[in-house]
Amino acid sequence: MPQKKDSDSNSKDIKLTWRQLLFHFVLLCLCVLLGVFSWYLSRPQSIRLHETGMHEYLTVSLTPEIEVSLDHGSSCAVTDYEPLRIELFRGNAYFNIKKKQADDFRVKVGEAFIEDLGTRFSVRMRKDGNHIVSVGQGQIKVHVADGEYLISALEQANFNNFKISKHRMISANEVAPWDSQQIVP
Template identity: 35%
Template sequence: MSAALQERAAEVAEWFARRRTGPLTPEDQVAFQAWLDADPGNREAFEAASDLWSDYDGLRTDPRLMRLREEARGAVSRHRTRRMVGAIAACAVLVLGGVAAWRGAGYLSGLIAPQPTRYATRVGQTMSVGLPDGSLAILDTNSELRAWAPGKTRRLELVRGRAFFKVAKDPTRPFVVRVGDHSVTALGTQFDVDLRPRSFRVVLSEGRVRVKSDHPAGGAASSVDMNAGYQLVARDGDWNLSRTDTRGAEGWVSGRLVFDDAPLSAIAAELGRYSTVPITVAPGVADRRMSAVLPAKDPEAFVASVEAQGLARRGPGAGYALIAP
């Protein structure tokens, strides 16, 4: 194991032990959160270690662990916290080390730095992914999704772009999608997550999900439970929960984009996500509005529709440009 992995293993063991001894002080809680946020690998390793500890409850009867636990309980008050932390950390090392020996020499490295499976699409490409638990993920254009092997939870991360999830029902293992500083948790449902540079949106078409924020700002809620037929838009710390037409919001899954009285500039920006050829709208016609159902990967259909309605005309030059008629 590399020095970096050894250092992370020690940090995981210490934080795990300190949390097992009782509630953290406010200062320690701040430090623990800072450690989690400092590197996504820290959070992944800590969650994996917690899952592993829970999975191997039977190891609590191991004589080595029992002896260390009794030693922690009998510690004198002056050194009680330090010795308890050390004892439990030693327990964690024994458990992780024992399991590593049982499953093979490479297991511990995989635990401390669990490697997700990465799925990514190029501009203009979409992808359907069958996940190990039976769930389905559909990636939109220029998107990236990471998925870890299922444990106590089914963990994924939307790194960029948009994805639609059809979640296999399993009440014992929540389905958790990390999206920046937020998480979306479901047991069995269908929902869409759209991550943009300054915002993200969740559209729920079936079931229930819970959206949580690690760092709520500006008085925003830290957790919202959503019902089917609603969308949540989070932008600059503000959350807006409203009803929506899920068929229109998720039209991209079938290759079509639905626009209802949308500005030409917004339509061009959305279509531009699927095209390597620039789509521009002159300022004089940018605010003109249109309702349409357009193929996601056919800017020519957009231009033709705009011209047919007399909203703008195609301008000269390369790419797709709309100017005043």
């Protein structure tokens, strides 16, 4: 049978004072609060991916006021958070905004951003990085590394991540020639 050690009989009971108990309780509550807060901040974004195959066309209503028509071989991602964010990965897209939104949405094409100012416009992505934006009605603002450019109705411009080029006037049929449902102003 093991012998008792002297240290076992001399051990003291641990007594917590109210201050120590309150301190530990506050510390525990703070840890729980930080855990809930970090979970709330790190919730994943809801992203919808829309794609079309060869010889397919797709029109999607993102909100009651915003429709996107995708040409064949196109894909884009849409976030569900406000303000609406759209990223075009490949192909052509035609955006039809029926009325001005309180929180404007942006379209990301490569490293450039297109900001909607209440309009109808199309974006054509090219593999060489030189994309085309055409405005059917209203205005858009294109943000590239070189600065911001305003493009108005019945205008078209080529752009890449750095600059705008070939800013020109077009006819209404050239805005989205592949989209038969486009509304001509």
